[in-house]
Amino acid sequence: MKIGALQKTSLIEFPGRISCIVFVQGCNLRCPYCHNPELVLPEKYLPLLSTSEVMGFLERRKKYLDGVVITGGEPFTDSDLLPFVKNIKELGYSVKIDTNGSFPEVIKNMMAGNLVDYIAMDVKGPYEKYEVMAGVKVDMSKIKESISLIKGSSIPYEFRTTVVKEMLEISDFEGIGELIKGAKLFYLQHFKPSKAVDTITLSYHTYSDEEFEEIRMTMLKYVERCEIR
Numbered sequence: 001m002k003i004g005a006l007q008k009t010s011l012i013e014f015p016g017r018i019s020c021i022v023f024v025q026g027c028n029l030r031c032p033y034c035h036n037p038e039l040v041l042p043e044k045y046l047p048l049l050s051t052s053e054v055m056g057f058l059e060r061r062k063k064y065l066d067g068v069v070i071t072g073g074e075p076f077t078d079s080d081l082l083p084f085v086k087n088i089k090e091l092g093y094s095v096k097i098d099t100n101g102s103f104p105e106v107i108k109n110m111m112a113g114n115l116v117d118y119i120a121m122d123v124k125g126p127y128e129k130y131e132v133m134a135g136v137k138v139d140m141s142k143i144k145e146s147i148s149l150i151k152g153s154s155i156p157y158e159f160r161t162t163v164v165k166e167m168l169e170i171s172d173f174e175g176i177g178e179l180i181k182g183a184k185l186f187y188l189q190h191f192k193p194s195k196a197v198d199t200i201t202l203s204y205h206t207y208s209d210e211e212f213e214e215i216r217m218t219m220l221k222y223v224e225r226c227e228i229r
Ligand code: SF4
Pocket: 027, 028, 029, 030, 031, 033, 034, 035, 036, 040, 072, 073, 074, 100, 197
């Protein structure tokens, strides 16, 4: 596994679980506002952590943690992911995967093998802006297939969008709503400039609380629950 970092405890990343977070190095997208450039841009990569040391940590922490969040980067770019997750499940952990939705075939395999207990998928923007938001060409049929697999499964899930004011109009959320129509849970995430794949976005903003509420109302026409974080 290409593990770029490990956060040893989190009370918020995995709903209902005390988890640790494994950050996978590597991503197929280049979202300009991404705040993890060291997991996305090869020239910024830091030395990898040893997979066996991370497994050793998970073995020792079984008494204190009950979930493992695998995020990135994009976890599904790592061809060693499935055996890695199998080993984690064998230790008794629940697994949450964060994904950008580009690899529906791997989502399907994980679901079939009962390897995932919660899926969080980014929805970058409405259909017509997807490639600008993702910074590269995107196969939208894969994104749509992932959305439909996730919505159709019995596994708890969330969709989420990072709200960058300079890149997403309030009206764009109608298009985002159309993409995930019927979903149970959607999160609007404040964009917080700190680090970025494209540093121009460090001067970008998010919307005001009132505008977030307006966006939330728009999304509630399409999803059962919409929360702001
Ligand atoms: S925000 Fe975009 S570039 Fe960053 S890790 Fe997620 S999918 Fe990759």
